[in-house]
Amino acid sequence: AGDAAAGKTKSAVCAACHGANGVSMIPMYPNLAGQKAQYLENALKAYKAGQRGGPTAALMNPQAANLSDQDIADLAAYFSSL
Amino acid sequence: AGDAAAGKTKSAVCAACHGANGVSMIPMYPNLAGQKAQYLENALKAYKAGQRGGPTAALMNPQAANLSDQDIADLAAYFSSL
Numbered sequence: 001a002g003d004a005a006a007g008k009t010k011s012a013v014c015a016a017c018h019g020a021n022g023v024s025m026i027p028m029y030p031n032l033a034g035q036k037a038q039y040l041e042n043a044l045k046a047y048k049a050g051q052r053g054g055p056t057a058a059l060m061n062p063q064a065a066n067l068s069d070q071d072i073a074d075l076a077a078y079f080s081s082l
Numbered sequence: 083a084g085d086a087a088a089g090k091t092k093s094a095v096c097a098a099c100h101g102a103n104g105v106s107m108i109p110m111y112p113n114l115a116g117q118k119a120q121y122l123e124n125a126l127k128a129y130k131a132g133q134r135g136g137p138t139a140a141l142m143n144p145q146a147a148n149l150s151d152q153d154i155a156d157l158a159a160y161f162s163s164l
Contacts, residue, residue, distance in 0.1 A: 035113055053134065
């Protein structure tokens, strides 16, 4: 399972687009705060696997590419806890 | 621009997975309430264009397939207003 505390540490790079507390200031970037952890994991894994296209994929694919399954679980646990 | 009232009417079919008020009861399905409207539009258009793969695409692609741009704008306006 994901560790929200570890996820918080790993989420520093996410804040630039998704906001310091998971609420984005930029219309194109989704809020992550309070989102379903399982959905966040599936989304990150889809970006990692290159299964997502569209405008945001060009940005998100490289972000997700180097994440381990544990990183993904931790990040999902963290953002869903906000 | 999207019309939230029209979006509410069109959102009946979405409630089954995303919850009556845009907060899903099912871990795999994302909450939509309060999400960024532009992001919701981009996501629906990506599903409509078949640009998204992964677990949820099989469910969402047919849902999005018959939506017009106005439907998409209205749904995005509605859910982002919750």
